[in-house]
Amino acid sequence: MVEYTLSLDSIFSSLADPIRRDILKRVTERELNISDIAMPYPISLAAISKHLKILERAQLIIKRKQGKEQFVTISPVALKHAGDYIDQYASLWDERFDRLESLLKKGEK
């Protein structure tokens, strides 16, 4: 059974780990099999397998089985969901940064 609902809990906790963010970046550039994904990290394949399961649950990646190996790509839906969440706050920071900028300009004079 797979979890189908996009949950901010699982998306953000996936993104909270640097190895998982790095994997995400690499499978964005090109589709990779799991052994290739594991290569750069000084941890076991079993540990990588767990990281991938977490990313998959959060719907940040997609696995495609092909023969004895498996290929992984990014799946942008969950990231978009996180982006939409954060964008709710965008107007807020724009406003604040504008205010900061105008303060700095005053200082220049």
Added chain:
Amino acid sequence: MVEYTLSLDSIFSSLADPIRRDILKRVTERELNISDIAMPYPISLAAISKHLKILERAQLIIKRKQGKEQFVTISPVALKHAGDYIDQYASLWDERFDRLESLLKKGEK
């Protein structure tokens, strides 16, 4: 001592908790003191205090002491950092969604 570097680890793990996301939303709307923040949740004040410490470490909120109470506001820097991270992927999902859309249009005909 306070942590000064904006870390995606601490920002995303802060955002991974629904209570913390809810607090963030509420202190965006208006500045609140800690007792007011705690009110809606069925957990102890001590637990809320811990959540606030986590949000503060991640630089998602700012605390302002005033007499015996403390007021909390959002601090958009960390959120902006998270937004920038996610935006790296924006072109990617736009592209994919465009492709999806054109596929759907073909289906209409």
Added chain:
DNA sequence: TGTATATTCAACCATATGGTTAAATGTTAT
């Protein structure tokens, strides 16, 4: 000065997380 109010700290507990190693599974090649 003493007491009430606001918040944090300390000690503790249960469960989650991120890692390990060894065994199990499924697929391809000999």
Added chain:
DNA sequence: ATAACATTTAACCATATGGTTGAATATACA
């Protein structure tokens, strides 16, 4: 049929997380 390869599962361990309660601290008020 068997061996090699790719990956997952199981059992385990140490540390982190999110909660609790009770005591401690700091400020305001009578």
